[in-house]
Amino acid sequence: MVLLLDIGNTHTHLGLADDERVIKHLNIPTAKWSDGGAGAPVKKFVGRNKIDGVIVCSVVPRATPMARKMARAAWNLETIELNAKTTRGVGIDYPKPKTIGADRLANSVAAFKRFGAPVAVVDFGTAVTFDVVNADGNYIGGIIAPGLAAMTDYLHEKTALLPRIKITEPKNVVGKSTEQAMLAGAVFGYRGLVRELIHELKREMKAAHLPVVATGGYAELMATGLSEISIVEPNLTLEGLRLVWKASMDGEQS
Numbered sequence: 001m002v003l004l005l006d007i008g009n010t011h012t013h014l015g016l017a018d019d020e021r022v023i024k025h026l027n028i029p030t031a032k033w034s035d036g037g038a039g040a041p042v043k044k045f046v047g048r049n050k051i052d053g054v055i056v057c058s059v060v061p062r063a064t065p066m067a068r069k070m071a072r073a074a075w076n077l078e079t080i081e082l083n084a085k086t087t088r089g090v091g092i093d094y095p096k097p098k099t100i101g102a103d104r105l106a107n108s109v110a111a112f113k114r115f116g117a118p119v120a121v122v123d124f125g126t127a128v129t130f131d132v133v134n135a136d137g138n139y140i141g142g143i144i145a146p147g148l149a150a151m152t153d154y155l156h157e158k159t160a161l162l163p164r165i166k167i168t169e170p171k172n173v174v175g176k177s178t179e180q181a182m183l184a185g186a187v188f189g190y191r192g193l194v195r196e197l198i199h200e201l202k203r204e205m206k207a208a209h210l211p212v213v214a215t216g217g218y219a220e221l222m223a224t225g226l227s228e229i230s231i232v233e234p235n236l237t238l239e240g241l242r243l244v245w246k247a248s249m250d251g252e253q254s
Contacts (some may be wrong), residue, residue, distance in 0.1 A: 001049045003042075004241040005067055005079075006103060007058035009126050012038070014045050015238035019246060022238045033063035039070050051075045055245040057082040057102030057237065080248060082106055088247035089113060089240075091138035100139070104131045106240030107215060108139045110233070113243055115211040120201055121236065122194060122229065124216035126150060130197060134205065143197055148218050152186050169221060191226055198228045 004015035004022070011027040026045050032038040054071040056079050058064045068079045080086060082105060084097030089109035094100060107121040112133045120142075121131045127150070130143035146154075148167060156164040165182050173188055175181030202210050214222065214229045215236035223229040233239070 001051055002053040002055060002242065002245050003046060003051050003071070003075075004238045004245075005042075005054065005056040005058070006106070006237045006241065007033070007056060007060050007063050007067065008103065009059060012063075013235075013238060014042060015235065015241070016046065016049060017238070017242040017245075022235050022242055025235055025238055030060055030063060033060070033066045036066075038066065039074065042070060043074055046074075051077065053077060053080065053245055053249070055080040055082060055241050055248075057106050057241060059101050059103060080245060082241060082244055086244065086248070087139075088244050090133055091136070093134070093136075093138040093140050101129070103237050104129060104142065105139065106237045106244065107131055107213075108133050108240070109243050110236045110240035111211075111213045112137060113239075114213065114233075115230070118205060118207050118210055120198070120210055120212045122198075122212060122214045122216075122219075123236075124148065124214065124218040124222055128194070128216075130201065132201060132205070135207075143201075145193065145197070148186060148190050148222070151190075152182060155182065167218065167221070169224065187221070191222060194222060194226060195228055 002017050006013040012030045013027055015022045015025045028041045054077050056067050071077045071079045082102045087105045090112050108131050111119045111121045117133050117137045118135045119133050123129045126147045128145045128147055132140050132142050134140045155162045165179050170184045170187050173184050175184050211230040214232045219232045223232050
């Protein structure tokens with residue numbers, strides 16, 4: 001059994017997997033790494049399962065050594081850290097590979113395994129990121145835009161009268177209250193942003209058919225009404241981590 005750690009800015013997504021699939025998953029606050037409180041919920045999550053390996057992708061550098069320390073203390077295991085050098089399953093054709101977010105690599109590995117190439121991933125997180133694997137099976141880069149919640153929170157924080165809203169599916173495009181108007185602008189407008197970026201990706205890549213995999217917190221909501229999205233995979237990053245760990249154990253090259 002392998003322990004998967006996807007350390008994001010807000011949450012750390014925990015996963016347990018065997019050779020075939022991710023068996024279970026759980027979110028804990030990433031802040032728990034810095035205050036020393038992550039060890040207990042991670043160990044509780046693992047329970048009595050025998051852990052043969054630990055792999056982490058992290059966008060919070062200060063949390064990574066704490067995860068390594070926990071793995072050594074709890075299971076006497078050294079952690080594989082996913083990065084451009086340790087990635088297996090896709091090639092990398094990018095000017096500065098060290099700058100690629102580890103979660104973006106994990107997503108690309110999982111999407112390529114599922115759909116082949118070319119393929120794109122849209123991750124609806126704190127930021128919305130697009131990642132692209134070209135027809136040769138190489139990660140070539142992507143797009144970063146503000147996340148949906150970041151946009152609406154910014155409006156609330158930078159204006160005197162606009163409230164913080166809960167993001168749900170709008171009933172109408174014409175809002176009958178400030179909250180409804182903000183919700184329509186956020187959700188319908190954001191779908192337009194995603195649709196246009198996918199259109200531009202297809203044009204630039206000369207790809208009439210481009211599978212697009214959505215993941216992240218708002219993936220289910222945003223995929224509604226977006227025919228450009230092929231499938232929603234909530235655990236895409238964890239699946240990518242599982243695939244990289246398995247390939248590393250099998251001795252596969254990148």
